[in-house]
Amino acid sequence: MTGTELDTVVEAELVDDNDRLPAVPAHVDINDTLTDEAAEDLANSGRENTRQTYEDQWKAFARWCAANGRIPGPPTTSKNLASYISHLRRKDAPPGTLRLAITSVRHMNARAGHEDTPDTAAALKIYQDHRYAWAASGKGQRSSAPIDLERLRQMLTVCSPGTLAGQRNRVLLLLGYYIRGRASELAALRISDLEFVSASLVVVHKRVSKNDKSSDGREYEVDDPDTLAALRAWLTSLKEAGQADPSLPLLRSVDMWGNLGPANASGQGLTRQAINNLVKSIAKTAEVDVADAVTAHGLRAGVPTDLGAAEYSAAEIKDITGDWASTEMVERYRKVGLRRAGKRTDEGRRASALSMLRINAAPDGDGRTDQS
Structure with a gap:
């Protein structure tokens, strides 16, 4: 008998009959269940603001389910999730709202111990179609204007x-x-x-x-x-x-x-x-x-916008501020800053070539615009 097996037997012998834990039904593998402590920790996992956002989204989903005679779960069915996302789409909610709802429902299921639940394939198809239609209609996803x-x-x-x-x-x-x-x-x-x-x-x-x-x-x-x-x-x-x-x-x-x-x-x-x-x-x-x-x-967004107007590159702004993990968002702010300063956002030979094209400038002998 190994030390682990011995410890298990000894612990079992020390438990009084009146103190035994409730029996787990035979068809449930205890290894697939969470302890009460783990369930509580999962329910309180994540940063408070993110957790509150997910909980608010879940409540909205649960209210919709109740109003339509459905059970939100967890576990949530993929058909309930897809139907709710369809509901949001027909209300013409912004695509980001649909995506957040999908993420929130999935997250709340995971917090309840149901990992990878529900399947999101159908809901994501509806979301992708809505995002395309939203963009094609000229609405786009609005982001906050930088306060420079x-x-x-x-x-x-x-x-x-x-x-x-x-x-x-x-x-x-x-x-x-x-x-x-x-x-x-x-x-x-x-x-x-x-x-x-x-x-x-x-x-x-x-x-x-x-x-x-x-x-x-x-x-x-x-x-x-x-x-x-x-x-x-x-x-x-x-x-x-x-x-x-x-x-x-x-x-x-x-x-x-x-x-x-x-x-x-x-x-x-x-x-x-x-x-x-x-x-x-x-x-x-x-x-x-x-x-x-x-x-x-x-x-x-203010500082990277102002630094962009001063013609710092996205990589330089990222390094100076240390507040962004990549240059993708910084580049957006950089461009806003340059344009607010009346400057082009492209650089080098491309900018020079395109900026020399002027209506009132006559071409010189080699076909290039004479800017003198």
Whole structure:
């Protein structure tokens, strides 16, 4: 008998009959079941914001199932998923909504111990057809317009430094730009995440970032005088309100009477959705040219857009910021920046050749346009 087998026998002999675990039905292999602890860990797996998104999508799917006499599961059937995706398509929901619904249903099944469930082939066919039709109709997938320095300055003009809400909004916008912060990352900031290392430099610690390969977070050195002044004014106001404990959230809700709101059950002063709504509202109040296309994510896109306008390459911007895993998204921002600066996005011989073509220029003797 091996040591493992002996240990099993001894443990079995020490269990009192009254303390035995409920018998597992003979047709169920215990090796294919989860312990209660594992089921709980899976149910709480993933980052909180992502988990909440999946849960919200699942609830919408479950409501649709209930309204149509279907059972959502888990396990979810492939036909229920395909039927729900068809429902979303006929409502003309954006393709991204369909894709997120598929991912969410699949994720929630996995969290319940049903890996690779349901089969998504039929749902994906409907999604792909809808995505093609959506693009062909000219709708496309809208992304947030970048909030570059020009737009940022315009938005700051409507954030009065003389009010609590204005002070909070200035901090939100400036940090969002300089630390390339997502709404969820801004919502997670604590007062202790700010370290004033000198009169002209603050280090902002982003404790959790989507692209981080470790849990160490990231640090951003900010030396913009306006940002430092905005942070100091806001921290002074928090201290006067007795809300400056380092463990408290940095960004807080402010009611219509100028009172600070409490942190929520998750320890946040503002949720990511509240931050998104604030950025949208500020953009509209400031009458930014792309106000209808602005979201909080536009703050994250600001720096690469401005660096693109300064003719840095996508690879250089990626290296300078360290905030993107690939140059694909950076290249999009680079092009936006160049075009806002009135510059072509192509480079080298191609740009020179195409830029020499002018209506009012006469060709010289060798057939090339004379630009002199």
